[in-house]
Amino acid sequence: MATALSTSQSANKPVYNILYIIGICHLLNDTLQSVVPAMFPILEASMGLTFTQLGFIAFALNMISSVMQPVVGWYSDKRPMPYALPIGLTSSLLGILGIALAPSFWTIILSVIFIGFGSAVFHPEGSRVAYMAAGNRRGLAQSIYQVGGNSGQALAPVITALVLVPLGQFGAIWFTLVAALAVYFLINIARWYAHRLATISKQQMKNKKVKMQLDPSYSRAIKIALFVLVFLVFARSWYGSAISNFYTFYVMDAYGVSIARAQWYLFTFLLMGAVGTFAGGPLADYFGKRNVILLSMLLASPLAIALPFVGPYVAFAVLALLGVILMSSFSVTVVYAQELLPGKIGTMSGLIVGLAFGMGAIGSVALGSIIDSLGLTFTMIAVAFLPLIGILTWLLPTDKKLIEWQK
Structure with a gap:
């Protein structure tokens, strides 16, 4: 009895060392992904690629990841795969090596497919590790995990300014060391993951599944909520894609500044x-x-609309506020989806995070084509209205309702 109580109490406490390590691995993984958009100005200058071709590179990277993530999450819900984590990062390592040496547009596409596959494997399994280590602080745990990824993405412009501008395309080869470090960390995470699985009661998992199957009365409401959540992720991802992939070109054009x-x-x-x-x-x-989801989208809207019209110095302040407010809902949408369908942690993580990549991929191609056709300024003004879609958050069930559905 005492042992059971101790196990229950420890299960409610976050395993912070695991959360920090998986967060660092997320940073390393997304740093590798960040090398690709960081190379856009370099590739445009050296290979003469169009905005549409750059959009297709982003499409290849993100679409492979987005399509595969829910599949990996669905499969790992049935058969968890601890050692898939280091295997996925090994694929990314090969992709980074390829992109450093790629002589043409199509070899770049092939290389980013390897990186996309590695990311597709990492994200749902990494999110599952965060969930397993969360205890009773799921929001905090998912934030620790996701902030690693966002920090890795934030390194893209630094990579461009400090590495790729002076060293060119071949400079990407240094990031194979980053991939190797991530593989090392993930081997250790995989051991904890496998041990944690071995200590979970199979009977508890079966009982949880039976409970969910015996309570189908909310299935229609859950489907509607999931559809609304997907639409919100769509709006945020398209706007984020516009900023991440094309805003530097807008700044160079509007303010006359250098690539760096x-x-x-x-x-x-x-x-x-x-x-x-x-x-x-x-x-x-x-x-x-x-x-949090509602305020994140709505408070970001006036900042997004103002951004194309402010000067070069005010733009820094607007971008800072916009980043904080808009991305505050990133980890929250993942946790919301997990609690919407608590028996499908990997599937929901793969769907929401994968959808963010997928919508960003489609957005990259669409926005690149619009820029080529209608111009950069028009496109940046038009996408600024996307965060207004956040008003649809009112259609989501309240947190209290989610708790009721789980009973």
């Missing part, structure tokens, strides 16, 4: 986005997930 200086605008947005990602989870633990 333009990266600091993007770095401001992405770095403060990482701050917002970390803050969002704890705020959601205290004030509710739906409230």
Whole structure:
């Protein structure tokens, strides 16, 4: 009896060392992904690629990841795969090596497919590790995990300014060391993951599944909520894609700055986005997930609309606020989806995070084509209205309702 109580109490406490390590691995994984958009200005200059071709590179990277993530999550819900984590990062390592040596557009596409596959494997399994180590602080745990990824993405402009501008395309080869470090960490995470699985009661898992299957009365409401959540992720991802992939070109055109200086605008947005990602989870633990999602989208709207019209100095402040506010809902949408369908942790993590990548991929191609056809300024003004879609958050069930559905 005492042993059971001790196990129950420890299960409610976050395993912080695991959360920090998986967060660092997320940072390393997304740093590898960040090398790809960081190379866009280099590739445009050296290979003469069009905005549409750059969009297709982002499409290949993100679409492979987005399509595979829910599949990996669905499969790992049935058969968890601890050692898939280091295997996935090994694929990314090969992709980084390929992109450093790629002589043509199509070899770049092939290389980013390897990186996309590695990311597809890492994200749902990494999110599952965060969930297993969360205890009773799921919002905080998911924020620790996701802030690593957003921090890695924030490094893209720094990579461009400090590595790729002076060293060119071949400079990407240094990031194979980053991939190797991630593989090492993930081997150790995989051991903990496998041990944790061995200590979980199979009977408890079966009982949880039976409970869910015996309570189908909310299935229609859950499907509607999931559809609304997907639409919100769509709006946030398209806007984020516009900033991440094309805003540096807008800055160079509108403010007449160099490639290296333009990266600091993007770095401001992405770095403060990482701050917002970390803050969002704890705020959601205290004030509710739906409230954080709603305020994140609506408060970001006036800033997004103002951004194309402000000057070069005010733009830094607007981007900083925009990053914090908009990205505060990133980890929260993942936790919301997990609690919407608590028996499908991997599937929901893969769906929401994978969808973010997928919508960003489609957005990259679409936005690149629109820029080629209608111009950069028009496109940046038009996408600024996307966060207004956040008004649909009112259609989501409240946190209290989610708790009722789980009973």
